[in-house]
Amino acid sequence: MHHSHTRNPILNKSMKYFASYFAFLMILSIDVSFAQQTDIKRELKRLNAKIDRERVRTDSLETQISILLPDLRNTLRATVDAKKQTDSVAILLINRINTLQNKIRMLEDKSIYTDSTNFEILAQLVMIENKIVTLTNSFTEMYSLRSEKQQSSIKTKISPVEYKKKYIEALSYYQNGDYSQAITGFSSLVIEDPSNELADNSQYWLAECYYSTKNYKRSILEFEKVFTFPGTDKDDDSQLKLALSYQSLGNLAKAREEYQRMVDYFPSSEYFSRAKESLKQLSLE
Numbered sequence: 220m221h222h223s224h225t226r227n228p229i230l231n232k233s234m235k236y237f238a239s240y241f242a243f244l245m246i247l248s249i250d251v252s253f254a255q256q257t258d259i260k261r262e263l264k265r266l267n268a269k270i271d272r273e274r275v276r277t278d279s280l281e282t283q284i285s286i287l288l289p290d291l292r293n294t295l296r297a298t299v300d301a302k303k304q305t306d307s308v309a310i311l312l313i314n315r316i317n318t319l320q321n322k323i324r325m326l327e328d329k330s331i332y333t334d335s336t337n338f339e340i341l342a343q344l345v346m347i348e349n350k351i352v353t354l355t356n357s358f359t360e361m362y363s364l365r366s367e368k369q370q371s372s373i374k375t376k377i378s379p380v381e382y383k384k385k386y387i388e389a390l391s392y393y394q395n396g397d398y399s400q401a402i403t404g405f406s407s408l409v410i411e412d413p414s415n416e417l418a419d420n421s422q423y424w425l426a427e428c429y430y431s432t433k434n435y436k437r438s439i440l441e442f443e444k445v446f447t448f449p450g451t452d453k454d455d456d457s458q459l460k461l462a463l464s465y466q467s468l469g470n471l472a473k474a475r476e477e478y479q480r481m482v483d484y485f486p487s488s489e490y491f492s493r494a495k496e497s498l499k500q501l502s503l504e
Contacts, residue, residue, distance in 0.1 A: 377411045386417050398428045419448035435464040455488035475501045
């Protein structure tokens with residue numbers, strides 16, 4: 220018996236429907252996954268770009284730091300050194316002011332009991348008071364923020380070339396033992412331009428002239444003035460000569476005091492060991 224295959228039209232239709240629906244789902248899922256991949260790729264690119272930008276910024280910062288760090292270190296070191304130097308000068312100035320004020324009190328006490336020397340004592344008082352004013356001013360100036368421009372804008376009565384010429388002339392008078400001419404030369408230089416780089420040297424050699432003529436009282440006054448010049452390199456020389464001047468006058472207590480200052484404030488000076496030795500000898504007397 221022969222069976223013929225008959226197609227079921229409903230089944231056939233359903234299968235077509237499922238096939239097209241399945242195909243639609245496949246296309247849809249492919250589209251979705253493709254869209255997702257595209258989004259992920261875009262996001263990755265954006266993140267990579269961000270990382271690159273950050274890397275460039277970090278490299279730039281590292282470069283800047285490596286350039287700036289040594290400068291910063293040097294600036295800090297210079298600031299610390301400058302502060303140390305300023306502090307030591309400040310201590311010296313404060314000490315000097317205190318010494319001068321004690322000197323005034325001593326002289327004032329002395330003037331009550333001594334009539335014959337009243338005039339000389341009063342003259343010394345005036346000089347010491349003037350020095351205190353000068354010292355106090357230089358102490359204040361040290362802490363005020365004065366620029367190089369402001370300092371250089373101070374009008375000078377004498378040109379640096381002329382100043383140096385007169386300085387060498389006065390120094391040659393001193394070396395030849397003509398102290399009178401040397402005193403005239405150095406005195407005028409100190410007055411004419413106290414801001415000249417050789418002004419502190421002029422003041423020092425003026426004091427040396429009085430020391431050489433054994434006028435120790437006057438040499439003490441003049442050596443004291445050397446300390447009023449900011450940044451002088453004659454401070455240790457003057458400190459030693461102050462001690463020697465007092466020693467020459469026979470005022471051993473003051474000589475000891477000045478030698479002690481030399482030891483305390485100028486440990487790196489070439490005169491340090493000499494001052495220490497003198498202090499040791501005076502302590503035995």
